[in-house]
Amino acid sequence: DADVTQTPRNRITKTGKRIMLECSQTKGHDRMYWYRQDPGLGLRLIYYSFDVKDINKGEISDGYSVSRQAQAKFSLSLESAIPNQTALYFCATSDRRAGKETQYFGPGTRLLVL
Amino acid sequence: SQQGEEDPQALSIQEGENATMNCSYKTSINNLQWYRQNSGRGLVHLILIRSNEREKHSGRLRVTLDTSKKSSSLLITASRAADTASYFCATGSNFGNEKLTFGTGTRLTIIP
Numbered sequence: 001d002a003d004v005t006q007t008p009r010n011r012i013t014k015t016g017k018r019i020m021l022e023c024s025q026t027k028g029h030d031r032m033y034w035y036r037q038d039p040g041l042g043l044r045l046i047y048y049s050f051d052v053k054d055i056n057k058g059e060i061s062d063g064y065s066v067s068r069q070a071q072a073k074f075s076l077s078l079e080s081a082i083p084n085q086t087a088l089y090f091c092a093t094s095d096r097r098a099g100k101e102t103q104y105f106g107p108g109t110r111l112l113v114l
Numbered sequence: 115s116q117q118g119e120e121d122p123q124a125l126s127i128q129e130g131e132n133a134t135m136n137c138s139y140k141t142s143i144n145n146l147q148w149y150r151q152n153s154g155r156g157l158v159h160l161i162l163i164r165s166n167e168r169e170k171h172s173g174r175l176r177v178t179l180d181t182s183k184k185s186s187s188l189l190i191t192a193s194r195a196a197d198t199a200s201y202f203c204a205t206g207s208n209f210g211n212e213k214l215t216f217g218t219g220t221r222l223t224i225i226p
Contacts, residue, residue: 004156035216041218045213048213090157101145101147101162101212101214102159103157104159105149105158106156108154
């Protein structure tokens with residue numbers, strides 16, 4: 001089984017709808033991240049969480065919210081989806097110990113907002 | 115904003131040749147990492163180099179870092195068709211707050 005899983009893998013929704021993307025990990029990592037990827041722009045950080053009680057905004061948090069339900073689960077919500085939120089969304093995890101800066105990515109969720 | 119900019123944006127080479135990709139960044143870093151992404155899939159970590167290191171090797175990969183020029187290069191030797199992917203550099207800036215900032219990527223195509 002994959003260490004970092006994302007559901008759903010593909011989602012089509014309409015403008016104004018609320019949707020949730022879910023991420024689960026079995027790596028035992030404290031740190032979790034949500035990114036979006038747009039063509040030609042690389043990955044941009046939406047939110048990150050360094051433990052269950054710690055939630056931080058990334059560079060493009062407007063229009064998004066997150067919930068860290070447990071160490072292993074980190075959900076991303078779009079409160080009212082808009083077409084320019086159409087993108088590929090990735091969850092990632094990392095270990096908080098010094099010298100363990102590598103991030104481990106899920107397979108991604110492809111979101112289309114009509 | 116993007117911290118890293120990869121160069122070139124796209125690169126096509128014959129199988130067996132070496133591929134070199136470059137990354138420039140803007141602010142001080144603690145470490146620089148390279149990731150690979152096969153089409154539409156999650157990123158996979160390749161190699162990490164710390165700010166006090168100048169060169170690192172892993173199998174067919176060689177990474178260099180020049181902090182005075184704020185640049186890094188990734189060399190893939192003896193390329194294979196399976197190396198076809200997008201390659202991203204990512205910079206980490208502070209101890210205890212290891213967010214990564216990704217570049218825009220280089221699309222590498224290996225021609226069999």
